[in-house]
Amino acid sequence: MKRNIFVVALEEQQRQELETLRHSDGFNVHSLLSVKTAVESERFSFNALLDEARRKLEAFDGSIDAIVAQWDFPTSVMVPILCREYGIPSASVESVLKCEHKYWSRLEQQKVIPEVVPEFCGVDPFADDPLSQVTLGYPFWIKPVKAFSSHLGFKIENEEQFHAAIKEIREGIRQLGDPFNEALRHAELPPEIQQMDGNSCIAEQIVAGVQGAPEGTVYRGEFNVHGIIAQPNSVNKDIPYDRLEYPSNLPEHIHHEMIDVSRRFLEHIGYDNGCFNAEFMWDEKKDKLWLIEVNTRISQSHSEIFIMVDGMSNHEVAIDIALGERPSLVNRQGVAAVAAKCYIPYEHKDGIVRRIPSEAEIEALCERYPGTKVRIDVAPGTRLGELLHQDNFCYRLGTLYVAGEDHEQIEERYRACLEALQFEIEPTE
Missing domain, CATH: 3.30.1490 (Dna Ligase; domain 1)
Structure with missing residues (x-):
């Protein structure tokens, strides 16, 4: 009998990503709450969302075998509460909140890893x-x-x-x-x-440098990292960062330090039976590492580049833990040696989109650079100032996935793609 996996705010892209998992034919995947409800609501009540998720689970005619988080709050806190109620392995609510609350997290970090705390x-x-x-x-x-x-x-x-x-x-x-x-x-x-x-x-x-992010799991007290993501300096000097690259090309001693710091902090707060990704900043001039924050979930924004390099989505480990199984991820079985998720940025000035790249232009770009995928998040008529969850320094018009033989080729292809993808945006007052 197939097991039932519930993923909060499951998008169609992620449903396809889940097909790369080892035993995908042995489970049915269900979306628990929509993206619009759990991710894109401008105004919401946490308890109301939690009750809505409870009602959907109670109405389900079948076993509830796993509940998985892949988004930030409110999902990240909602899932451990639901898992506790259904007896599904998960990190404790308290340990999750010690990461989610930025001030509380800093207080706890200061007790055990003060050397990396700003x-x-x-x-x-x-x-x-x-x-x-x-x-x-x-x-x-x-x-x-x-x-x-x-x-x-x-x-x-x-x-x-x-x-x-x-x-x-x-x-x-x-x-x-x-x-x-x-x-x-x-x-x-x-x-x-x-x-x-x-x-x-x-x-x-304020700290500066190059960002790196180990992603991993803690399962029955066993700490493991399955990949390290890097955020190189932007190709645009006005934007702090514009892409995620996997695997990281930061120095090996920085990889070891990031992993050690992550382990010590998670052990300190009693975080167990959960996934994490920890964001760091490395000041290369001073060879100084800073911890930015710890997220209590896999990052769905990493999934596609894990597939491109490793051949499997990082959802694998999240589902393993929820099913009470020791997590593991295949390594370097994908189509690319290096992969990147890149943003299509636009200067932080409001405007109305008048033109986006045509399908023919996108197809030509993907043929020119094999492995490239383009996802446009705006349409003619979109008002940039009304886009949700944007950074203070730029708007994001879409996402590029770029494959390459090395990190230098990734940057070259990214620049070429940005130049080829033509948008027309009419400035507004």
């Missing part, structure tokens, strides 16, 4: 004088303890910028902060976190 402090944006709480010198970064990407994140260079950022944060933080507070009530919180709830901020020392 200077930080908590800030209540609704206090009478928020600036008095900041213990860092200019410049610094301020952001909510829970946010999408870099939304409501600001680089602060002076007092005037700080007050302007606080005004904007006050207007928008509750959109995610209120549902995050609902999620926090599902765990016992220490006093310092009860006072720094989901509508709080963290100020942090």
